[in-house]
Amino acid sequence: MQTLDLHFMWEAFFIALSGAPITLLITVVALLISIPVGFFFSLVRLNGTPVLDQLCRIYISFVRGTPLIIQIFLIYNVMPILVERFLRSTHSTMSIFDVNPIWYAFLVFSLHTIAILTEVFRSALKTVQKSQLEAAHSVGLSTFAAYRRIIIPQALVTALPNLCNATTNLIKNTSLCYALSLREITLRAKVAANPGYNYIEAYIDIFLVYLIICSLVEYGFKKYEKRLKAYQCISA
Amino acid sequence: MLKFDFFYLLEQIPKLVPYLDVTFLVLILTLFFGTILGFVLAGWKLGKSLILRKLAYTFTTAMRCTPSIVLLFLVYYGLPALASIFAFDLNDLSKIFFVVTAFSLSFGNVMSEIIRSSYLAVERGQYEAAVSVGLTRFDAFRRIILPQASVVALPNIINSILTLLKEGSLAYTIGLIDVMGKANLLIAMNYEAHALETLLALSFIYWSISIIIENANGLLEQKLSKGRTFIKTV
Numbered sequence: 527m528q529t530l531d532l533h534f535m536w537e538a539f540f541i542a543l544s545g546a547p548i549t550l551l552i553t554v555v556a557l558l559i560s561i562p563v564g565f566f567f568s569l570v571r572l573n574g575t576p577v578l579d580q581l582c583r584i585y586i587s588f589v590r591g592t593p594l595i596i597q598i599f600l601i602y603n604v605m606p607i608l609v610e611r612f613l614r615s616t617h618s619t620m621s622i623f624d625v626n627p628i629w630y631a632f633l634v635f636s637l638h639t640i641a642i643l644t645e646v647f648r649s650a651l652k653t654v655q656k657s658q659l660e661a662a663h664s665v666g667l668s669t670f671a672a673y674r675r676i677i678i679p680q681a682l683v684t685a686l687p688n689l690c691n692a693t694t695n696l697i698k699n700t701s702l703c704y705a706l707s708l709r710e711i712t713l714r715a716k717v718a719a720n721p722g723y724n725y726i727e728a729y730i731d732i733f734l735v736y737l738i739i740c741s742l743v744e745y746g747f748k749k750y751e752k753r754l755k756a757y758q759c760i761s762a
Numbered sequence: 763m764l765k766f767d768f769f770y771l772l773e774q775i776p777k778l779v780p781y782l783d784v785t786f787l788v789l790i791l792t793l794f795f796g797t798i799l800g801f802v803l804a805g806w807k808l809g810k811s812l813i814l815r816k817l818a819y820t821f822t823t824a825m826r827c828t829p830s831i832v833l834l835f836l837v838y839y840g841l842p843a844l845a846s847i848f849a850f851d852l853n854d855l856s857k858i859f860f861v862v863t864a865f866s867l868s869f870g871n872v873m874s875e876i877i878r879s880s881y882l883a884v885e886r887g888q889y890e891a892a893v894s895v896g897l898t899r900f901d902a903f904r905r906i907i908l909p910q911a912s913v914v915a916l917p918n919i920i921n922s923i924l925t926l927l928k929e930g931s932l933a934y935t936i937g938l939i940d941v942m943g944k945a946n947l948l949i950a951m952n953y954e955a956h957a958l959e960t961l962l963a964l965s966f967i968y969w970s971i972s973i974i975i976e977n978a979n980g981l982l983e984q985k986l987s988k989g990r991t992f993i994k995t996v
Binding site for chain 2: 604
């Protein structure tokens with residue numbers, strides 16, 4: 527029985543950690559894209575805008591009803607063909623193989639997170655009573671100002687725990703980027719483990735790295751939640 | 763050029779559907795063992811022992827931060843190594859064993875949180891009232907608390923079953939041949955020629971199962987919500 531190779535484990539930990547920036551980059555980009563789009567979609571769904579509402583519903587149902595790994599494979603199979611067609615039509619000298627896989631990752635995770643966040647925002651906006659908007663209108667605020675100053679701050683309090691969940695899930699899901707051969711935390715550690723077959727050590731390292739990142743994110747959200755709640759108490 | 767063959771897509775579906783039995787076997791076994799684990803963990807979390815409570819919460823934190831694919835590989839590589847210390851040989855075991863173990867751990871964790879929160883959602887007065895009319899503690903739990911708590915828990919349970927179904931597709935990474943694994947084999951057999959059609963067929967299979975489960979959930983909720991007035995919804 528071989529014991530754990532602690533020396534390798536120590537080295538691989540930093541190899542895994544060096545993949546963290548890519549993971550965080552994908553997370554941040556996906557969130558930056560999907561928060562405004564998701565908010566817009568949730569308004570579409572709440573208002574029941576004729577055609578858009580049905581399209582949103584199908585889109586959300588598909589994203590939530592199929593495994594993420596299949597969505598990744600789908601994008602990875604469809605996108606190069608579309609991109610190549612686009613490049614050919616613009617007579618670009620760029621080859622399809624020059625496209626960094628991180629662009630596909632941005633696309634997949636944004637599309638995925640939009641669907642998740644639409645539902646989060648929708649349920650959060652539902653908790654704010656309609657009279658709040660009417661009251662804001664009656665004192666002369668525009669709809670935009672009413673949303674910005676009255677509705678969103680209140681909805682954010684209920685949305686925050688779900689938002690935290692969505693963010694940690696997103697971070698965890700970036701581990702599937704190995705399918706795009708993107709060198710993030712999981713793939714880096716796995717590749718480092720290949721020569722010596724030290725997979726157990728590598729996976730313990732990966733586990734630790736994700737544990738640290740996710741715990742930090744959760745801690746940050748908890749702090750922010752406390753601040754928002756305190757703010758709400760004073761304003762109420 | 764993008765050549766999309768719709769008939770090829772239709773042909774793939776009957777090739778994939780027979781492999782759903784492995785997918786569902788994993789799902790059902792995981793539900794069974796995960797629920798047992800969930801009850802144990804929830805009991806620890808609500809119990810009096812400080813050590814067990816800390817242990818259960820630490821487990822929850824760790825599980826929440828672990829991607830399922832990492833957990834799957836940790837179990838797949840770690841468990842045989844761990845067993846070999848005690849001179850057990852797990853290397854010949856079926857891959858289903860590792861898949862079920864890994865997903866039971868994460869599903870059990872989710873279940874423990876659902877059970878805990880739905881147990882707390884039932885008012886304490888209900889239990890006290892039940893005991894005061896002469897029910898034993900076990901009867902009070904079985905006849906009064908459990909029926910009410912399960913109504914609260916149901917939507918969350920269905921939701922996590924859906925998540926489990928989707929995450930179960932990752933089992934192909936350790937070589938389990940379920941629907942996902944079979945689709946991968948089909949793609950590899952055709953030298954990636956019709957990957958898109960096969961993947962779409964696969965996603966339609968998953969999508970329809972999800973829609974069925976979701977609709978069943980809606981119907982069940984309607985039926986069970988008769989008892990809603992008794993439940994304090996926080």
